[in-house]
Amino acid sequence: MFSYLANPRRFMRFSAFAAPVFWLIAVLCIGLGWYQGLYTSPAEADQGETVRIMYAHVPAAWTSVIAFVGLGVASLSFLIWKHPLADSAARALALIGICMTALCLVSGMIWGYDDWGQIWAWDARLTSVLILFLLYCGYLALRYAFDDDRRGAKAAAILALIGLINLPIIRYSVDWWTTAHQPSVALDFSRDDNPLPWSMRGPLLLAGLGYLAFLIAATFSLMQADIMERRVRAREVRT
C-alpha cells in the first residue's frame, strides 16, 4: 500500500477520490456526534451538563496523539527512503496535530476550571500532553530553521522519532500515576461495567471518527498541494 502510494502520480489519483470521501465522513460524523453529545446524550451524575465538553475535548486529544503516530511513521520513512512525500505527510500531520493539541489543552483548561476550580494542574496526563504540544512546536521550528530544506527535514524527523517516547506516557499516565484526570475508559471494550454508558460512548466514538476522517482528509489535501507546488517550482527552475 505504502509503496504503491509512494508514486506521486498514483497518490494524486488515489487522493483525488479519497480526500472528498474523508471530508464528507468528517462533516457527517462530527455533526452527528456533536448533535447527539449536545442534545440526546444524558448529563452525568457528578459533573452534570459540563460532561458535554467531552465530545469536543476527547476527540481532539485522540487526534493529537494519532497525528503524532503518523508523524513518527512518516519521519521514519523519510529517514530511511528520503522520499519527499513522507516529508510532505509529516509536515501536514504536524500542522494539524499542533492545532489539535492546542485545542485539547485549551478545552481541557476550560473543563478543568469548571470541574476542578482551576485551569491547570501539574498532573501526569496534562503535563505529558503539554510536552506533546512542545514537541510539535519543536518539530515545526526545526523543520523551517535551516536554509537547506533537506537538513531541516532530517533534523525534524529525528526529533519526531525521539518524541514517540512520549506517546505511551500520555496513554498510560492515568494508570501509572495518581492523577486528577479521569481514566481512559472510552476505548476499553473489554469491561462489562464500563462507567461510560453507550449513550455517551456512541456520540464520543462518532465524533472521534469524524476528527480522524478530518485528519486524513486535511493531510491528503495538504499533500496534494505540496506535490503541485513541487511540480510548479521544478518547472519554474527549468524555464
Next chain:
Amino acid sequence: MSVFLTQGEGIYIAAVYGLSALTLVGLTGLVIIRHQRWRNRYRALEASR
C-alpha cells in the same frame, strides 16, 4: 435539548464548542486556500505548455 445553556456551566460548553468549530473551520479554510492556490498555478502552467 436540556436547558443547560441557561445555567452557569453553559458558557463553558459554548466556549469549548465555539473554539473547536473555529479550529476545524479555520484549518479547513487554510487547507482549501493552499490547495486552490497551487492547483490554479499548476493548471495555468499546464495550459501554457
